[in-house]
Amino acid sequence: MNTVETKVDNGVNTEALIGARGAFSQMPEAASFVFRSTCDWVSGTESSNTINGYFGLGEEQIRKETFVVNADHPEVFAAADTAPTPPELVLSALGSCLTGGVAAVAQHRGIQLRKVQAIIEGEIDVRGILGMDPDIRNGFNAIRVRFEIDADASESDIRALVAQSQKRSAVFDLLTNPTNVFVDVA
Amino acid sequence: MRHISTVIIGAGQAGLAMSKCLSDRSVTHVVIERGEIAHAWISERWDSLRLLTPNWQSRLPGYAYSGDAPDGFMTMPQIADYLRGYAACCAAPVEERTTVTSVTSQGFGYRVETTQGAWQCDNVVLATGACAQAQIPQLAxxxxxxxxxxxxxxxxxxxxxxxxxxxxxxxxxxxxxxxxxxxxxxxxxxxxxxxxxxxxxxxxxxxxxxxxxxxxxxxxxxxxxxxxxxxxxxxxxxxxxxxxxxxxxxxxxxxxxxxxxxxxxxxxxxxxxxxxxxxxxxxxxxxxxxxxxxxxxxxxxxxxxxxxxxxxxxxxxxxxxxxxxxxxxxxxxxxxxxxATGYRPDFHWLDLPVFNAKGGLDHTFGVVGPGLYVLGMPAQQRRKSAFIDGVGADAEVLANHLIHNRASRVA
Missing domain, CATH: 3.40.50 (Rossmann fold)
Incomplete structure (x- = not known):
């Protein structure tokens, strides 16, 4: 396996990530993070999520900027189509998580990337969410990701990057394993 | 209570290899075994299992396969016979049907309590293996x-x-x-x-x-x-x-x-x-x-x-x-x-502060503490450490460490 070479630059600070591993092994409690998102109804199926503060490294963290992510439904569902659907945001979250992972792993393995594109498709039978057939699930039946990567590496090294990225991805884990979800009303 | 330089716990390939290495260095020792030699191979494996390694690859210090099927794979009774042959060939001082109930520190050494009485010793070698219990996930x-x-x-x-x-x-x-x-x-x-x-x-x-x-x-x-x-x-x-x-x-x-x-x-x-x-x-x-x-x-x-x-x-x-x-x-x-979710060692009788936060035994290439050694853990020194064929090289290194450590403790 290649070691970190200075000439490879994918814009990832691997040294900082390796440093964080060292720090968290000394102080595992600092590795407990809580991420948050606040969702406000706008109108119809449109809603707006604001994301800023999170808990990590033992304290509340505030960002310089508050991010806004909106969601809506398309016109074929008689909605205003002002923003992507929530399931599409899930696909984009998976794409971003895997793509960021590819960059981080490539940097660590000394592989220079030139282009990375992932096309993510989720197959869904909408009769599920319409409650038409109890045997049809609401969510995606399957998600398929196709990466196109241009990099200074062999095909098998590129395949290994993509495999390792999945192995260490939060969103990939969330989608492939069950998660307890607790919903309450204040 | 009996006194001895070194107590080896477990008479499988690891304990027997260590016994041979210590005999070669004139270190007095005893091998304590809860059952009989190769106990786990005989009683804690399924009937059809054969070794995953060919017969030629069961090399131990001063011992090797000499049969007519070097490319064959031993059954469990065969590996037990093979290890009994090793013990006999090295005249390993094995005390069978003796279970260790606790290991504590005492003075500059250790006290090993067993169902057949206690030993006071300078060194303890943990050779009970990496597969002493089945690991089952919580969700079971x-x-x-x-x-x-x-x-x-x-x-x-x-x-x-x-x-x-x-x-x-x-x-x-x-x-x-x-x-x-x-x-x-x-x-x-x-x-x-x-x-x-x-x-x-x-x-x-x-x-x-x-x-x-x-x-x-x-x-x-x-x-x-x-x-x-x-x-x-x-x-x-x-x-x-x-x-x-x-x-x-x-x-x-x-x-x-x-x-x-x-x-x-x-x-x-x-x-x-x-x-x-x-x-x-x-x-x-x-x-x-x-x-x-x-x-x-x-x-x-x-x-x-x-x-x-x-x-x-x-x-x-x-x-x-x-x-x-x-x-x-x-x-x-x-x-x-x-x-079939893996195995782990069992050191519940080891009453010493040598475990990490997850309950695993901390060791540096097999050295757990002064005069305290472990053998047969996965990749403890080399990739082959947990193999029958790999434990011998680790035993040689630890036996040398033990001799050196003993000399420096006396000095």
């Missing part, structure tokens, strides 16, 4: 009533099982072998697969262990720069001691009618849930295998070897378009779950 507690839970340590043969479906959890050597055996007698078998290491029995006409041994993979010492924890957690290769079978991999099992599913992720509302990451686990395993075979080819290229067949690669692991994500456990269809 959610199994519905009516489903029998077993492990590769309690499983002996298909005769133990009720008719009906079986879920085997874990696809390393134990899980794949047991899945194949149960499928062969007609059970419907589902195999839950997480991280695994695929390996053919032979490559280019030579046993995989020949390649691993000769090319130096097994001899490789651990580099402090390696991710040692990761190496120590590596699962065993999907191997079976049967030269007539090309590979006991997922493709073979699928072709025999075993249903392949992802890693078990939960048991709730009567269903086992499986991870959707099966395709990636298979891709990772195929990539690793191909890298290994490439390294064999590169090594072979650098040697003058004759009679090797040309390089080839295995077919990619077939995952299927839509692997099953859940399996009903509470309708009587699945009668047995076998947790």
């Amino acid at each position: 507690n959610n199994l519905p009533p009516g489903v029998t839970s077993m492990t590769p340590m309690s499983y002996k043969s298909p005769a133990q099982l009720d008719p009906g479906g079986v879920l085997v959890v874990g696809a390393s050597a134990s899980g794949t072998q047991i899945a194949a055996e149960l499928r062969a007698v007609g059970h419907e078998v589902t195999l839950a697969v997480g991280s695994h290491l695929r390996a053919p029995r032979s490559y280019r006409g030579r046993d995989i262990q020949w390649w691993l041994d000769r090319s130096g993979v097994l001899d490789a010492c651990l580099d402090p720069l390696d991710d040692i924890d990761r190496i120590r957690r590596l699962p065993s290769m999907q191997l079976v001691g049967d030269a007539t079978l090309a590979a006991l991999d997922l493709n073979t099992l699928r072709a025999r009618g075993v249903q392949i599913v992802g890693r078990i992720a939960g048991i709730r509302e009567g269903y086992a849930q499986f991870s959707g990451a099966l395709a990636n686990h298979c891709a990772l395993s195929d990539l690793k295998l191909n890298r290994l075979l490439e390294s064999f080819d590169a090594w072979a290229e650098s040697q003058t070897l004759s009679g090797l067949k040309p390089p080839h690669r295995l077919e990619p692991t077939e995952v299927g378009r839509d692997p099953v994500l859940r399996l009903r456990l509470d309708d009587g269809h699945i009668r047995t779950v076998i947790w």
Whole structure:
């Protein structure tokens, strides 16, 4: 396996990530993070999520900027189509998580990337969410990701990057394993 | 109370190898064994199991296989005979049917309490092995009533099982072998697969262990720069001691009618849930295998070897378009779950502050503390540390350390 070479630059600070591993092994409690998102109804199926503060490294963290992510439904569902659907945001979250992972792993393995594109498709039978057939699930039946990567590496090294990225991805884990979800009303 | 320089706990290959190394250095010692020599091999393995390594690869300090089938694979009674032969040949001072109940520090040494009295000693060697208990995930507690839970340590043969479906959890050597055996007698078998290491029995006409041994993979010492924890957690290769079978991999099992599913992720509302990451686990395993075979080819290229067949690669692991994500456990269809989810050591009798936050024994290449050593842990010094063939080299190093340490303690 290649070691970190200075000439490879994918814009990832691997040294900082390796440093964080060292720090968290000394102080595992600092590795407990809580991420948050606040969702406000706008109108119809449109809603707006604001994301800023999170808990990590033992304290509340505030960002310089508050991010806004909106969601809506398309016109074929008689909605205003002002923003992507929530399931599409899930696909984009998976794409971003895997793509960021590819960059981080490539940097660590000394592989220079030139282009990375992932096309993510989720197959869904909408009769599920319409409650038409109890045997049809609401969510995606399957998600398929196709990466196109241009990099200074062999095909098998590129395949290994993509495999390792999945192995260490939060969103990939969330989608492939069950998660307890607790919903309450204040 | 009796006094002695060194107490070795466990009379398997590790304890016997250490005994031989200490005898060679004139260190007085005793080997304490709860049952008889090779106890775990005889009583804690399933009936059809053969060693995953060929007979020639059971080399121990001052001892080697001398039979007429160097490429064969020993059954459990055979490996027990082999180790009894070793003990006799080295005149190992083994006290059988003696169980250690506690090890505590006393003075500059240790006090070892046993069911046959206590020993006071300068050194203790923990040689009870890395596979003293089956490791079962917490979620096993959610199994519905009516489903029998077993492990590769309690499983002996298909005769133990009720008719009906079986879920085997874990696809390393134990899980794949047991899945194949149960499928062969007609059970419907589902195999839950997480991280695994695929390996053919032979490559280019030579046993995989020949390649691993000769090319130096097994001899490789651990580099402090390696991710040692990761190496120590590596699962065993999907191997079976049967030269007539090309590979006991997922493709073979699928072709025999075993249903392949992802890693078990939960048991709730009567269903086992499986991870959707099966395709990636298979891709990772195929990539690793191909890298290994490439390294064999590169090594072979650098040697003058004759009679090797040309390089080839295995077919990619077939995952299927839509692997099953859940399996009903509470309708009587699945009668047995076998947790082939790994093994761990058992040091519950070791009353010393030598454990880490996760309960594992902390050691540096086998040195646990002053005069306290462990042998036979996965990759404790080299890749082959936990193999019969690997424990001898570690024992030599630790025996030298013990002598040196004893000299410096006296000085």
